Amino acid sequence: xxxxxxxxxxxxxxxxxxxxxxxSPRSGDLSVYWYQQxxxxxxxxxxxxxxxxxxxxxxxxxxxxxxxxxxxHSELNLSSLELGDSALYFxxxxxxxxxxxxxxxxxxxxxxxx
Amino acid sequence: EDxxxxxxxxxRLQEGESSSLNCSYTVSGLRGLFWYRQDPGKGPEFLFTLYxxxxxxxxxxxxxxxxxxxxxxxITAPKPEDSATYLCAVPDYxxxxxxxxxGKGTKLSVKx
Numbered sequence: 001x002x003x004x005x006x007x008x009x010x011x012x013x014x015x016x017x018x019x020x021x022x023x024s025p026r027s028g029d030l031s032v033y034w035y036q037q038x039x040x041x042x043x044x045x046x047x048x049x050x051x052x053x054x055x056x057x058x059x060x061x062x063x064x065x066x067x068x069x070x071x072x073h074s075e076l077n078l079s080s081l082e083l084g085d086s087a088l089y090f091x092x093x094x095x096x097x098x099x100x101x102x103x104x105x106x107x108x109x110x111x112x113x114x
Numbered sequence: 115e116d117x118x119x120x121x122x123x124x125x126r127l128q129e130g131e132s133s134s135l136n137c138s139y140t141v142s143g144l145r146g147l148f149w150y151r152q153d154p155g156k157g158p159e160f161l162f163t164l165y166x167x168x169x170x171x172x173x174x175x176x177x178x179x180x181x182x183x184x185x186x187x188x189i190t191a192p193k194p195e196d197s198a199t200y201l202c203a204v205p206d207y208x209x210x211x212x213x214x215x216x217g218k219g220t221k222l223s224v225k226x
Contacts, residue, residue: 002159002160003159006157027181035214042216042217043158043203043214045215047216091135099146099206100145101164105150105157105159105160107156110155
């Protein structure tokens with residue numbers, strides 16, 4: 001158990017809809033990262049928050065947004081969903097803000113768009 | 115552009131048959147390399163961090179080594195429970211600072 005909690009485990013929805021994925025980091029970790037994993041692309045970095053502030057951004061679509069709350073949990077919002085958004089979405093956390101320390105991953109949310 | 119390449123894509127071993135997985139990278143000024151294990155339907159599980167060439171880390175049947183251009187994950191006398199996808203990653207200090215660049219992984223199957 002990594003200590004990172006993601007909910008829900010599965011989401012099934014339709015094109016055009018909006019969903020929210022939630023992540024609680026490990027106790028004491030200030031950074032939260034979001035990744036997308038699809039079969040052909042592997043793990044792709046989306047965005048990082050550190051202590052409530054956006055720290056780094058990857059190839060995150062404009063339809064996607066995230067935030068980190070004062071209690072350090074984070075939410076990833078996906079809107080105007082398309083079939084290609086079907087993937088596993090992982091959250092990870094680490095103590096500091098730099099990339100040279102281990103990130104610990106949750107078990108992900110599997111998003112299926114019908 | 116920083117790249118991480120893992121080989122082979124898939125590896126099938128008999129129980130007890132030792133082997134190595136490779137991770138090669140092209141980054142300017144490596145500041146760490148990470149190995150993860152991922153089981154189906156689960157998130158990546160952190161295994162090792164290596165920071166400098168010549169460094170080695172061990173955990174049970176796994177040993178990770180690092181050179182200036184690549185890392186190896188050596189698996190000694192593997193057991194079926196070692197079956198998983200093994201991912202390596204390097205920190206991105208380029209355009210998207212703060213993230214890890216992952217390889218596509220080596221899927222290891224160990225048959226009894």
